[in-house]
Amino acid sequence: MATPTLENAPTLAQRARYIRRNALLMGEVQGQGYIAQALDIADVLAVAYFHAMRFRAEDPAWEGRDRFLLSNGHYAIALYAALIEAGIIPEAELETYGFDESRLPMSGMASYTPGMEMSGGSLGLGLGIAVGMALGLKRKKSAARIFTLFSDGELDEGSKWEAIMSASHHKLDNLIAIVDVNNQQADGPSKQMLGFEPLVDKLEAFGWFVQRVDGNDLDAVVAAFDAAMTHGEPKPRMIVADTLMGKGVPFLEQREKNHFIRVEPHEWQLALSALNAGEQP
Amino acid sequence: MKSAGSTPWAKPRLTTSAMIASIAAEGQRTRPAPFGHALVELARGREDVVGMTADLGKYTDLHIFAQAFPDRYYQMGMAEQLLFAAASGLAAEGFMPFATTYAVFASRRAYDFIHQTIAEEDRNVKIACALPGLTSGYGPSHQAVEDLALFRAMPNMTVIDPCDAHEIEQIVPVIAAHRGPVYMRVLRGQVPLVLDEYNYRFELGKAALLRDGTDVLIISSGIMTMRALEAAQALSDDRVSAAVLHVPTIKPLDTAAILHEAGKPGRLVVVAENHTVIGGLGEAVATLLMRSGVHPPFRQIGLPDEFLAAGALPTLHDRYGISTAEVKRQIKAWLR
Numbered sequence: 001m002a003t004p005t006l007e008n009a010p011t012l013a014q015r016a017r018y019i020r021r022n023a024l025l026m027g028e029v030q031g032q033g034y035i036a037q038a039l040d041i042a043d044v045l046a047v048a049y050f051h052a053m054r055f056r057a058e059d060p061a062w063e064g065r066d067r068f069l070l071s072n073g074h075y076a077i078a079l080y081a082a083l084i085e086a087g088i089i090p091e092a093e094l095e096t097y098g099f100d101e102s103r104l105p106m107s108g109m110a111s112y113t114p115g116m117e118m119s120g121g122s123l124g125l126g127l128g129i130a131v132g133m134a135l136g137l138k139r140k141k142s143a144a145r146i147f148t149l150f151s152d153g154e155l156d157e158g159s160k161w162e163a164i165m166s167a168s169h170h171k172l173d174n175l176i177a178i179v180d181v182n183n184q185q186a187d188g189p190s191k192q193m194l195g196f197e198p199l200v201d202k203l204e205a206f207g208w209f210v211q212r213v214d215g216n217d218l219d220a221v222v223a224a225f226d227a228a229m230t231h232g233e234p235k236p237r238m239i240v241a242d243t244l245m246g247k248g249v250p251f252l253e254q255r256e257k258n259h260f261i262r263v264e265p266h267e268w269q270l271a272l273s274a275l276n277a278g279e280q281p
Numbered sequence: 282m283k284s285a286g287s288t289p290w291a292k293p294r295l296t297t298s299a300m301i302a303s304i305a306a307e308g309q310r311t312r313p314a315p316f317g318h319a320l321v322e323l324a325r326g327r328e329d330v331v332g333m334t335a336d337l338g339k340y341t342d343l344h345i346f347a348q349a350f351p352d353r354y355y356q357m358g359m360a361e362q363l364l365f366a367a368a369s370g371l372a373a374e375g376f377m378p379f380a381t382t383y384a385v386f387a388s389r390r391a392y393d394f395i396h397q398t399i400a401e402e403d404r405n406v407k408i409a410c411a412l413p414g415l416t417s418g419y420g421p422s423h424q425a426v427e428d429l430a431l432f433r434a435m436p437n438m439t440v441i442d443p444c445d446a447h448e449i450e451q452i453v454p455v456i457a458a459h460r461g462p463v464y465m466r467v468l469r470g471q472v473p474l475v476l477d478e479y480n481y482r483f484e485l486g487k488a489a490l491l492r493d494g495t496d497v498l499i500i501s502s503g504i505m506t507m508r509a510l511e512a513a514q515a516l517s518d519d520r521v522s523a524a525v526l527h528v529p530t531i532k533p534l535d536t537a538a539i540l541h542e543a544g545k546p547g548r549l550v551v552v553a554e555n556h557t558v559i560g561g562l563g564e565a566v567a568t569l570l571m572r573s574g575v576h577p578p579f580r581q582i583g584l585p586d587e588f589l590a591a592g593a594l595p596t597l598h599d600r601y602g603i604s605t606a607e608v609k610r611q612i613k614a615w616l617r
Binding site for chain 2: 109110111117118119121122124125127128129130131132133134135136137139140158159162163165166169
């Protein structure tokens, strides 16, 4: 694949559309999946992989790579979609998603998939691991960064706040966390499950450099990543990304919001068509 | 203060043992902080070794390491979930964390974090925990009576229950040479010194026959090996001949040695452990014997399936049957 710096490289908007397409194709393979989350986070992943992060597609374990820790393991379908687009996973593996013996299990696991740096599934693990990896990179005097994505629901977990305190305590300026605020958890709207607002104020009070952006506005996401990577203070960095479940497929955006949305067999193709139609100039 | 004589608690009694009371008996030979000193020795030769704790450096003997290698010591605060997740992260970056806390907090509070971020990912983290089993008089909050059962049940995890200072010193370099997650119980402070007199060397996954005998075979781990040796000596005064098979590696179990010894005819087999009778060495041995068609008379010495009392350790060890005198008494009763 072409590297993102070449003039002929796809635009970030195209990347995001391909990530959504890959996710929809995997969803169709299984007839289910956390597809609404994949659609909401595709723009953030496009910016992470094709604007911010350093990696070598042919060598996913390259020591100098920026690490991406997927704390919300149920978003694996989205990360696979990005890893396929990044050339780390062959596109042909799309159709193995979720099947026995596949390297692409429904929930992300480090031992299964190239480019998957941690085992998620149990929520609230990623930021703690990220703290350890960020400390490790500093020990090694590595210039690599840790990026970690987690969901707003994970803010319910006390372990997240242990890690939030720790990252600040240890001045982990090589750590960039992104929280996907799609306001949807298993039992309903996140803010009704366990309120976490005002999130920016809280995180700033905890010693983080915090930005809140529309996670589906590519220009805003790019600016937030740029600021997070260049910010001068010795603080960990948090991007609070407000996103829209089902983004890019209008009939899924409008579907009654569910954590695990129902997509009828005939709708996958409709979703792909809608995605393409929506992205045409 | 109440006047003496007027209350039921007036007569002299043992006071509650300090949270971190030494398990050494009066006058017993001891060595200070064997885990901490062994870790310093290891770290002198291995740059990748780092120490981590959750506000229990002093109480797990990791402070010895912290003094020797302050820049390789991570104080994570009283946050055990973070401690083990971050240990996984440091291991992912090529370091070998020795992460310490009390056994109750590793096994109970942080179980999922160890399960998912260390065991499932097969990270090279050594979990070293003080206050194993009933070695605190502080009550159930600090009595890790089920740690071995919990970690035995965790895939990828090696589980070790050392007897004394001599063994702890040997375990540290051995588990460093073993790639993968390890849970080891740690005895801290002034730790009894016993096995140096038995020409003993710790080998991962190996049991050791420390004493042979013809009437009873005691299979034991941890401090119960010390008690078993003392009880065997006391039993010999009563012309009862006791063998002691020390099994410091709870997982993987040395099945060959256990079957070899338990298969010898004519002996009562007693498993003695500083742990609940549920899910520890006793049940591991029982399952092995059943599975293998070896059926000696079998008894367990271990902690009961209940929340244990607070109090003085000697009192508690007597009450729950793991003191030397109680080991001897129970075996004599079973042999009668």
